[in-house]
Amino acid sequence: MNYIDTLLSLVLLSILFSFGSSRLPVLIRVIGFQGVVVSGLPLFIGNDHSLGGMAFSLITILIRGLVIPLCIYLIIRRVAIRREVAPIFGHHASMLAWLGLIAAAAFIGNKFTLPVATQNVLLMPTAIALVSGGLFLLMGHRNAIAMVLGYIMMENGIYLVGTTFSSRTHHIVEFGILLDVLAGVMIMAIILQNIKQTFDDVDTDLLQTLKE
Amino acid sequence: MVELIALIPFITGPMAFFLPRSAGRLLLILTGAVHLLLSLLLWTYRPLPMLSAYFALTDVGLLSLLVISLLFFLISFYTRDYLKKSGIHFENVFCGSMLLFLGTMTLVTLADHLMVMWIAIEATTLASAPLIYTHRTAEALEATWKYVLVCSVGIALALLGSVLITIAMDVGRVDVPVSVSALTGEAGNLDPLWLKIGFVFILVGYGTKMGLAPMHTWLPDAHSEAPSPASALLSGVLLNCAYLGIFRTHKIMTAAGLGAFSGRILMVFGLISILAAATFIVKQNEYKRLLAYSSIENMGIIAFGTGIGGLGAYGALICLIHHSLIKSALFLTSGNILLNYGSRLLKDITALVRRMPGTFLAFCGGFAGISGFPPFGLFIGKVMIIMGAFRGGHYVAVGIFMASLSVIFAGFANHTLKIFFMKSAAEPLPRETAGMLLPQYLLLLTSLILCCWMPEGLSQTIRNAASVITPGGF
Amino acid sequence: MLPSMLFFLSAILLAPFFAALILKVKAFFAGKKGPPLLIQYYTLIKLFQKGSVYSTSTTFIFKLGPVLSFCCALSALMFLPVAGRPALFAFRGDVILVLYLLALGRFFTIAAAMDTASPFQGMGAAREAYFPIICEAAMFLILILLYVLTSNLQIKAFFQGGQPLLLWHKAGSPLMFVVIALFIILLTENARVPVDDPATHLELTMIHEVMVLDHSGPDLAFIELGSFCKLFFYAGLVARLVWPFETGVPALDLLLFFLALLAVYVAVGVMESVMARYRMDKVPKFVLTSFALAFFAVIVTLELAK
Numbered sequence: 001m002n003y004i005d006t007l008l009s010l011v012l013l014s015i016l017f018s019f020g021s022s023r024l025p026v027l028i029r030v031i032g033f034q035g036v037v038v039s040g041l042p043l044f045i046g047n048d049h050s051l052g053g054m055a056f057s058l059i060t061i062l063i064r065g066l067v068i069p070l071c072i073y074l075i076i077r078r079v080a081i082r083r084e085v086a087p088i089f090g091h092h093a094s095m096l097a098w099l100g101l102i103a104a105a106a107f108i109g110n111k112f113t114l115p116v117a118t119q120n121v122l123l124m125p126t127a128i129a130l131v132s133g134g135l136f137l138l139m140g141h142r143n144a145i146a147m148v149l150g151y152i153m154m155e156n157g158i159y160l161v162g163t164t165f166s167s168r169t170h171h172i173v174e175f176g177i178l179l180d181v182l183a184g185v186m187i188m189a190i191i192l193q194n195i196k197q198t199f200d201d202v203d204t205d206l207l208q209t210l211k212e
Numbered sequence: 213m214v215e216l217i218a219l220i221p222f223i224t225g226p227m228a229f230f231l232p233r234s235a236g237r238l239l240l241i242l243t244g245a246v247h248l249l250l251s252l253l254l255w256t257y258r259p260l261p262m263l264s265a266y267f268a269l270t271d272v273g274l275l276s277l278l279v280i281s282l283l284f285f286l287i288s289f290y291t292r293d294y295l296k297k298s299g300i301h302f303e304n305v306f307c308g309s310m311l312l313f314l315g316t317m318t319l320v321t322l323a324d325h326l327m328v329m330w331i332a333i334e335a336t337t338l339a340s341a342p343l344i345y346t347h348r349t350a351e352a353l354e355a356t357w358k359y360v361l362v363c364s365v366g367i368a369l370a371l372l373g374s375v376l377i378t379i380a381m382d383v384g385r386v387d388v389p390v391s392v393s394a395l396t397g398e399a400g401n402l403d404p405l406w407l408k409i410g411f412v413f414i415l416v417g418y419g420t421k422m423g424l425a426p427m428h429t430w431l432p433d434a435h436s437e438a439p440s441p442a443s444a445l446l447s448g449v450l451l452n453c454a455y456l457g458i459f460r461t462h463k464i465m466t467a468a469g470l471g472a473f474s475g476r477i478l479m480v481f482g483l484i485s486i487l488a489a490a491t492f493i494v495k496q497n498e499y500k501r502l503l504a505y506s507s508i509e510n511m512g513i514i515a516f517g518t519g520i521g522g523l524g525a526y527g528a529l530i531c532l533i534h535h536s537l538i539k540s541a542l543f544l545t546s547g548n549i550l551l552n553y554g555s556r557l558l559k560d561i562t563a564l565v566r567r568m569p570g571t572f573l574a575f576c577g578g579f580a581g582i583s584g585f586p587p588f589g590l591f592i593g594k595v596m597i598i599m600g601a602f603r604g605g606h607y608v609a610v611g612i613f614m615a616s617l618s619v620i621f622a623g624f625a626n627h628t629l630k631i632f633f634m635k636s637a638a639e640p641l642p643r644e645t646a647g648m649l650l651p652q653y654l655l656l657l658t659s660l661i662l663c664c665w666m667p668e669g670l671s672q673t674i675r676n677a678a679s680v681i682t683p684g685g686f
Numbered sequence: 687m688l689p690s691m692l693f694f695l696s697a698i699l700l701a702p703f704f705a706a707l708i709l710k711v712k713a714f715f716a717g718k719k720g721p722p723l724l725i726q727y728y729t730l731i732k733l734f735q736k737g738s739v740y741s742t743s744t745t746f747i748f749k750l751g752p753v754l755s756f757c758c759a760l761s762a763l764m765f766l767p768v769a770g771r772p773a774l775f776a777f778r779g780d781v782i783l784v785l786y787l788l789a790l791g792r793f794f795t796i797a798a799a800m801d802t803a804s805p806f807q808g809m810g811a812a813r814e815a816y817f818p819i820i821c822e823a824a825m826f827l828i829l830i831l832l833y834v835l836t837s838n839l840q841i842k843a844f845f846q847g848g849q850p851l852l853l854w855h856k857a858g859s860p861l862m863f864v865v866i867a868l869f870i871i872l873l874t875e876n877a878r879v880p881v882d883d884p885a886t887h888l889e890l891t892m893i894h895e896v897m898v899l900d901h902s903g904p905d906l907a908f909i910e911l912g913s914f915c916k917l918f919f920y921a922g923l924v925a926r927l928v929w930p931f932e933t934g935v936p937a938l939d940l941l942l943f944f945l946a947l948l949a950v951y952v953a954v955g956v957m958e959s960v961m962a963r964y965r966m967d968k969v970p971k972f973v974l975t976s977f978a979l980a981f982f983a984v985i986v987t988l989e990l991a992k
Binding site: 112135144148161174176177180183184194199210212 | 335337338355360372405
Binding site for chain 1: 858859860862863970971974975978979981982985986988989990
């Protein structure tokens, strides 16, 4: 058991928190924590120890761990939305879903032959759990902010897959992806603000006029 | 030179945010003209890009680029008159976003690197979101929210797929750049399992953007709420861009000998989309949503044809071009109707033939074209797909395909004939301006000409493009 | 055998002292002086000197309950390796026996409570039966984990001597979750805040306390002493995991173990001081957390074991 696996198991645990908690600030902190761990990992397990690589990792930590959560947090502050969000699935169902998710992620993660003979057995399960956990969060909430947070969690998971299993992409390309995500979150934040102004809440149940 | 064509809209776009109204409209047309000129030059000379690791000129990319340029140029003319009439409040945001949207779509057509392509496709979502929210209504907001969220999540899955393909490279110990052209050459060495998983994720991801059912939910909302020029761009070229992403991955799959696997999945998604469109078209009550569902249908047809390969792939590419031309003409026409009748509901639109004869002509031509009547290109495309399917022995699939097309045609005809000829006591509306009719006429004319006479260079390019996604060559 | 006997007796004798420590910590947080550290002994002596009062509606089960539950707690304590020394009894599979001894004690408490035919006691009994079910599931998951790590099913193999340290080496981060899960189980099983408030005065909100309301005199003393022993048992387990190191000097080890034990009790006290009791419908969520943690630890351990 090394410290990377410990960190990863904390990330897995943070998914539980995000499922169990109904308070938005908690969710934001969880997302920020995941962002920091996920973007800091390449520093420890990657083979790229160049100055550029380090600088890029630091920028990624800054954006994923600080800028994006802060962006969402500011939106909550700005529009003074209720901090409590009720998930569609109850607490027990979420908890069970989390357990099933972890078990499935561990099961699936072991099915694949991985390119890098990695010491960190928890990498793949964590990545799978983050992606599917993000999707679960996205589907399990009517609150638009929680949905955006689910999307960010999913992105964190994809980033984990990308940076740790393959050293193919150039930093410039990764930076482009990061910028896209950042811009996406910002646009979503703007839309959230408009939704709040128009509908006086960010409940997506209000957004149901367009349908067949 | 290659990069320049993408750079120009990125420069003029931010400019348009700060320019006064009339200048912004002019800038739109100017950029469209320069863009068209440059893409014609690219088509003729085919220079090598400077950043060859990330960009490349491919047959299908050039084809789409040409379509984008032509459409944008014609639409920019329409937009000038449309903006004058409709009185959009934040016009500079609209113009700037249109230009940025053009730039990002150009990037998609040029991209060769898998990740760069992803970046460009995600950027199209972000650039087009303000276009959908132009009217600043609650419905527009809802459509924008759905569009951004559904597409972002979908495209995130495509990113996962792209990453999985790089894992396939690592497992197979393939050491080449992550570009489509390089991967096609080394496809045989890629790990098949990871490649397959990667393809599925990419198909679901970009399929969301392309409007394949059941991930199409955002499409009718976005298309009906966006202003008509933007709808025309969304339907005419944005869907093509997403298709490009799928096409290129399918190309790698074909080169890796997994074309049958990916082809089958494409056919299934195509058929589901056609069926879904058929269900919703028959009972539709808004004409812009009707057109949007027709886009889903056509994307289904294209995916189906691509999956068949050979003649079907050739037909799919023909459909791709003609659908862009005809559907954008239809959306522009719907803009005329909306401006004059002030309603999106089918039941409010009556006696079009008498009240707006010019618009009637465009709508009628577009309707004939989109239904696959002979003088228009979609006819050839569909026939080829059907022939290809018969040759491939997909009898059940082609049966479903033709049955759904008939249902769609019947539904579509039912709605449009009511629009055209239903009796109404209302007076004829004011005369339509030429600027809001000529673009449609030109688009339809292009489709007509391309059906009767296709330049050898063009048909050769389409053949080349179709051959790379056909197992065993064309 | 004799040292084990001595440790067992000292555990019983010390249990009330540690329980009083919690009261002291709570008093400290409230800015009060608090009762003397020997308060529980005084209480027990006072209770033993009194006589018992029995309601006419009760049967012999009511009289049996306190004694039996006390015996169960005592027997469970016989299996606890105090300070990592060999316990009084140890055999293969003794963990299961211990778990069910504790469950048996709970059963008799519940039976005695039901025997009074008071609606409040029935309510408390229902709650008392409900929450430990989840605890038990969590406990068994922890057992699975420990079994995977040691391929043995004895308390000795988990908590005696240098074994805890070995566990930490084998699976550090899962064990971290196990400690938290065990602590939650400790709070639940022993009716502490935030699951239950031992100092509450309203029957509606009680779980454990309401069931012993009708007992008096020596019966109540047995119940109290039994619950002190039970708390000592769980705290002893947690303390062994929190401080797994062995110095080699027996006296020092003993001292350090009791310090760790002290830390666990203080932690309980702090927990009671800073947290409010959960609303009744939130309690299962809290208890379920321990189950989730244990489950998670098992999964991670299985991953690592590959």
